[in-house]
Amino acid sequence: MNYKQIEEKWQNYWKEHKTFEVENGGEKPPYYILVEFPYPSGDGLHVGHVRSYTAQDAIARLKRMQGYNVLFPMGWDAFGAPAEQYAIKNHVHPSEAVKKSIQTFKKQMETLGFSFDWSREFATTDPEYYKWTQWQFLQFYKHKMAYKANIPVNWCPKCKSVLSNEDAAGGVCERCGTEVVQKEKSQWMLKMASYAEDLLKGLDDTNFAERVKLGQINWIGKSNGVELDVQIVGGGSFSVFTTCIETIYGITFFVIAPDGKLIKELMPRVENKEEVLNYIEETKKKSNMDRTELNKGKTGCEVKGIKAINPINGKEVPVYLGDFVLGDYGTGAVMAVPSHDERDFEYAKAHHLEMIQVIDGKDTTEHAFEKQDYLGVGCKLINSSEFTGLTVEEAKKAITAKLVDMGVAREVSNYKMRDWIFSRQRFWGEPIPMIYCDKCGWVPMNEEDLPLLLPDVAEYEPSDDGESPLSKISEWVNTTCPKCGGPARRETDTMPNWAGSSWYFLRFMDAHNDKEFASMDAMKYWGKVDWYNGGMEHTARHLLYARFWVQFLYNIGLVPNKEMIWTRVSHGMVLGSNNEKMSKSKGNVINPDDIVNEYGADTLRVYEMFMGDYQQDAPWNTDSLRGCKRFIDKVVRLKEKVMDGNNYSKDLESLIHKTIKKVEYDTYHLGYNTAISALMILTNAMDEKDSITKEDYHVLLTLLNPYAPHITEELNEMLGYAPICESSWPKYDESKTVDSEITIGVQVNGKLRGEITISKDEEKDSILEKALNNEKVKNFMEGKEIVKTIVIPNKIVNIVIK
């Protein structure tokens, strides 16, 4: 068998017959299957891509055979830093590099036999596509959902460029090793925080896997608590948010953010200016994550000359700077109760601050007595004036009520999720279609002037001041104000690559529309994405951004549903054979092309589906891959045993019906490995026989087809049947999947001692009699008294003796 030839033959057949191209409409029910479109890197397709694409391909092929109009599209998420870096190095326009990578990826996907509808292909870097990304940004702006703010970024003074948190890990620039500092930049923001509650509620209208929902919920990070106003002695005030208002009498100091507004306002009254300014400088060197780690949260200094007043009792307490409080998150200040919060406790220890225990029940000299320990166990307040003696739960209510009554506090929900920083100081992204005019301020471009194309130049070195490379291209930057016609400058930041991927699934529904990003009719026809698969690493962020984008479009009437994705699942990674993430530096990378050349696409597909639990990471193992090749070879060899016959062999009938049921169920429930296993069992059963019928073989090939589409088509054609891709999925007869005789275990005192054979649904009494008469069971019961017998029909018998 020449696998290569066979695979090419069928790939051409599908292409020529446009087997997988779909129309919007028709009699068949629509079904939309989506895999995350890849970033087309120069390295080519990863075996990890093959895993998830094969899984979704199997679903797509099965659904088609069951009579659905299946949309299974593919495209390219092609903006991003690697293409830009490549362009800087080689002085070619990134669009050239990207074009090449896309060709490679597409070729690889074709050789793997994925049933994508290529007629709907696009890249986020196509002007016809990013025109609409820009258009949608303008809608955000026009609905007051986009604004400018000063946000600190990681800045490498030597490379003169903005770094991602990853590239700034450990506080040094990954490229040159220089210490990274925080630098403020004016950035476009999208008001995502205002959608927090809707994004939380919207999860009820989805069928996301539990762990995916959990990821979303945790990212949004809702907590209910109290926002408290705190007065400063001598004028001024700030607010703090707390979920533990019951500990208010335990406040012994406040901590404010060194990078916040408040400290700037207070500066004129600060007595130890030098110390405070030094600490602020120190903080600039740290990333947010370095700052918020518990073990690093003890640095800081007192803000001398400033005292804050605890609103409940008028007590004056000191104010400290601490870098674990972030200036751009929450209110930029926290109340500190060292007796009841471990981080406050350690901070207080380090700075020799007072501690007041206000909840009774545990000694607080060594560690704080925290809420996870005192909540819900009836602990009572101490040292808390009129609230002393109340339980924590009572006190929470009573103290909140009093503060609200005093007009100094409000019950609020707080969300961890912040607004979306939408600017990047990069070349290779969608230009933000905004223009700055000295007279009119920020003015949006006219929609009819979109797309705003990236300039066609080949130099993208970053500028010295952290501005985007675009800022150096003056002929591109200088323009006229759309409002007053005077001279004006374009925004030179570009969008993050999350932008293009936030709505691409909508475009697939109507990929060639040049009037709208997608027509309402097309979106109504397909409805939601029925099944979306991607990596676990995207379940929090990409998915949240996409949902936010869709909810916004829904609110302004441009999409038919508030949630456009119904089911979302995520796959585990394919690791190297040493159980580590594949990477060039570790030398454990497997190139799918090599595997396809040596073993064939079908073998690779079957192996990746068989290699383990789809949702978990799995290490590559070439020996196991060979096992899958052997399985396919065995299926091929079965051809020699085929005799005429249009029915299933009598002794295979039950197993065939069971296998149809199992493969169908498992393919729809992420059980790809057990589906393959069931097919192996059926194959082995056929192999044991001297001959099988044509129909036996035909059904095996059909069941295997979603996983190994090429070889099954070829063998099927040899039998003289119509192509499987144009046929129907076999139906199973439920009654034939049930055995009439069952072997069950008999336990004595919970330990397995024997086996009996019973007929299905046999009476309990009769089962028990068989169990008691079993020779081995008898041995164990000799001379003992039966205390109790448990008979679970069709499952097990347990005899309890004494």
Place this chain on the structure above:
RNA sequence: GCUCUUGUGGCGGAAUAGGUAGACGCGCUGGACUCAAAAUCCAGUGAUUUAAUAUCAUGUGGGUUCGAGUCCCACCAAGAGCACCA
């Protein structure tokens, strides 16, 4: 640090609602076929034990139950994400 996930043979992994732990595959051992090899086929393969036997086994320690890989509590270990990598 926070959040999540996962711990089952030599390995990848099965085990639908608490009911015969180890399906299926890999690897290994022995055998058949062959001049030989590859391929293929047959048998065996959790540990301890003298052969049938029995005992012990699902990260550790408890608990619930007639019965726990599965449920509950406490712990240990590994991996992933944490807002400018995509």
